[in-house]
Amino acid sequence: MNTENIRVRFAPSPTGYLHVGGARTALFNYLFAKAAGGKFLLRIEDTDRTRFQEDSLNEIFESLKWLGLDWDEGASVGGDFGPYVQSERLTLYKEHAEKLLADGSAYKCFCTSERLEQVRKEKELRKEQHGGYDRKCRDLSAEEVNENIDSGMPYVVRLKAPLDGSISFEDMIRGIIETPVNMVDDTVLLKTDGFPTYHLASVVDDHFMKISHVMRGDEWIASTPRHVLLYKAFGWEMPVFAHLPVILSPTGGKLSKRKGAASVMDYKKAGYLPEALFNFLTLLGWNPGDDREIMTVSEIIASFSAKKISSKPAVFDEQKLEWMNGQYMETYPAEKLAEEVIPLWRERGLSVDDTEYAAGVVRLLQVRSKRVTELAETADYFFKDPTGYDEKQAGKQLKEAVKPALDKLTAELPAIKWEREDIEGTIDSVAASLEMSAGKIKPALRLAVTGVGGGPDLLDMLLHLGKDCSVRRIKNASDYIG
RNA sequence: GUCCCCAUCGUCUAGCCUGGCCUAGGACAUCGCCCUUUCGAGGCGACGACUGGGGUUCGAAUCCCCAUGGGGACGCCA
Numbered sequence: 001m002n003t004e005n006i007r008v009r010f011a012p013s014p015t016g017y018l019h020v021g022g023a024r025t026a027l028f029n030y031l032f033a034k035a036a037g038g039k040f041l042l043r044i045e046d047t048d049r050t051r052f053q054e055d056s057l058n059e060i061f062e063s064l065k066w067l068g069l070d071w072d073e074g075a076s077v078g079g080d081f082g083p084y085v086q087s088e089r090l091t092l093y094k095e096h097a098e099k100l101l102a103d104g105s106a107y108k109c110f111c112t113s114e115r116l117e118q119v120r121k122e123k124e125l126r127k128e129q130h131g132g133y134d135r136k137c138r139d140l141s142a143e144e145v146n147e148n149i150d151s152g153m154p155y156v157v158r159l160k161a162p163l164d165g166s167i168s169f170e171d172m173i174r175g176i177i178e179t180p181v182n183m184v185d186d187t188v189l190l191k192t193d194g195f196p197t198y199h200l201a202s203v204v205d206d207h208f209m210k211i212s213h214v215m216r217g218d219e220w221i222a223s224t225p226r227h228v229l230l231y232k233a234f235g236w237e238m239p240v241f242a243h244l245p246v247i248l249s250p251t252g253g254k255l256s257k258r259k260g261a262a263s264v265m266d267y268k269k270a271g272y273l274p275e276a277l278f279n280f281l282t283l284l285g286w287n288p289g290d291d292r293e294i295m296t297v298s299e300i301i302a303s304f305s306a307k308k309i310s311s312k313p314a315v316f317d318e319q320k321l322e323w324m325n326g327q328y329m330e331t332y333p334a335e336k337l338a339e340e341v342i343p344l345w346r347e348r349g350l351s352v353d354d355t356e357y358a359a360g361v362v363r364l365l366q367v368r369s370k371r372v373t374e375l376a377e378t379a380d381y382f383f384k385d386p387t388g389y390d391e392k393q394a395g396k397q398l399k400e401a402v403k404p405a406l407d408k409l410t411a412e413l414p415a416i417k418w419e420r421e422d423i424e425g426t427i428d429s430v431a432a433s434l435e436m437s438a439g440k441i442k443p444a445l446r447l448a449v450t451g452v453g454g455g456p457d458l459l460d461m462l463l464h465l466g467k468d469c470s471v472r473r474i475k476n477a478s479d480y481i482g
Numbered sequence: 483g484u485c486c487c488c489a490u491c492g493u494c495u496a497g498c499c500u501g502g503c504c505u506a507g508g509a510c511a512u513c514g515c516c517c518u519u520u521c522g523a524g525g526c527g528a529c530g531a532c533u534g535g536g537g538u539u540c541g542a543a544u545c546c547c548c549a550u551g552g553g554g555a556c557g558c559c560a
Contacts, residue, residue, distance in 0.1 A: 012560090048558095048559055048560065050559085051559065109558095111558095113557095113558065132557085171487095177486070179485070182484085182485085183484075183486080185556080187557095191558040197557090197558070198559075202560090217554095218486095219560090220554095220555090220560090221486060222554070222556070223560095245488080246554075253553080283494065283509090285494090289496085290496085290508090291508045293494095293508085311487080311488065312488050313487095313488070313552085313553060314493090314494065316494095317492095317494060317511085319511055320493070320509080320510040320511080322510090323509090323510055323511085326522095330523090369522090374522085393520090438519075439519055440519090441519085442519035443520065446520060447520090452521095453520060453521075454521035454522075456520095456521090456523095458519060
């Protein structure tokens with residue numbers, strides 16, 4: 001296969017948000033295209049008017065872009081094979097349904113939804129819930145068909161599936177999959193409202209958009225025989241199919257909204273970095289063939305191979321995502337992180353007006369923060385004096401014994417140069433003069449300055465907070481003791 | 483119910499195609515120790531898996547069959 005002609009697509013339907021399972025499918029398509037020097041397209045499958053949601057499209061675009069999955073061709077960016085929105089291609093589907101009708105590969109069916117429902121119920125009662133439609137209209141005579149049409153009966157177009165034998169296709173990651181034909185019913189191709197079903201629309205579009213590889217979720221495996229039938233009926237060359245394993249929730253079953261944050265944007269809101277989610281999702285069902293885990297996009301692309309895609313479903317382990325995000329937090333450019341955090345700080349009511357100071361805060365906290373939101377929530381003391389002290393820590397550290405030290409520091413610190421060595425030297429000399437160890441004073445200083453027990457290096461904090469602020473807080477702590 | 487897919491530590495996985503190098507490797511989580519003025523940070527270490535049963539073979543995590551378990555499909559949804 002000429003790699004120039006590798007073309008893959010992600011084809012979501014605008015029925016809601018983009019969840020991580022869908023994002024992973026998009027991601028693998030993206031990686032496959034980039035690794036092969038091919039094209040990644042985005043097609044919108046909006047053929048179900050009842051489930052359409054207006055703002056869904058924006059959410060999907062936004063999610064993909066946030067993750068860095070930019071498409072070369074498709075909805076909102078255009079290309080030579082558009083339109084890329086199925087509701088704008090209705091006549092094409094209709095023409096092709098007509099074609100199948102004309103050569104006997106499909107037929108018109110006048111059964112009502114009510115009758116279909118009835119048939120399903122009866123089958124269920126008899127415990128033979130398979131095979132689908134009972135093919136009542138399959139052998140209607142031309143007269144009957146005309147009569148029905150003349151009397152204005154609505155109809156659907158159904159595929160005339162073979163009655164015996166089996167259908168097989170080769171899946172890129174699973175090998176040959178063979179399905180007995182009795183599992184393939186006479187699927188609806190064109191609905192009464194003139195819209196195509198997924199089966200017709202995706203086959204027609206994949207053909208005309210010159211899609212070389214169809215990579216999609218493995219819930220489509222069972223439908224693929226129908227698609228094979230359609231390709232044969234049209235006389236078209238089939239794309240290569242690759243069915244990706246689903247992502248499971250830690251509690252078992254498909255990952256869903258109900259089982260925790262499942263949409264891409266939810267993860268953004270929870271404070272995850274796009275690079276980390278990207279990296280994490282990549283490793284859900286794929287590996288580079290060695291022990292690398294933290295990898296840049298270009299490293300991933302360089303070592304991406306569809307052969308390494310696993311065929312078994314993976315559980316979405318949020319703890320590992322969090323760890324990975326922490327790895328990205330550590331090395332993320334502070335200025336860039338600050339852009340994310342400053343709005344969150346402001347939301348908490350902190351006044352942040354010096355972006356350079358803010359970036360400095362980020363530098364001090366990013367190493368020990370796993371999520372952007374965590375960083376946002378643990379930085380209050382950099383912007384306002386502590387309003388209280390952690391009770392447990394205060395009981396231990398802010399005792400009578402350290403008060404003299406705090407007082408002495410309050411007195412001596414204002415006179416020194418606010419540099420690391422000078423501060424540390426002052427602390428040491430104060431400690432020595434009181435016959436205490438510096439190790440006794442430092443935890444108290446930390447508490448005085450931040451109000452809490454943990455955090456960045458004490459000296460780093462004092463330096464960043466500045467002299468006036470530090471001294472003021474130390475005095476406050478001394479007053480607190482009594 | 484019928485059909486399809488899948489099966490290595492709790493989780494993500496390497497190894498499986500091309501049997502021996504596997505007393506099964508890495509990562510997350512957990513636990514312990516160390517470092518540190520503190521810490522959800524860092525360092526070191528421990529715990530921990532080939533679903534079961536048959537076969538093939540000198541030899542099976544690796545190949546075959548069955549069972550079991552999990553997932554999916556069975557819509558005028560995608």
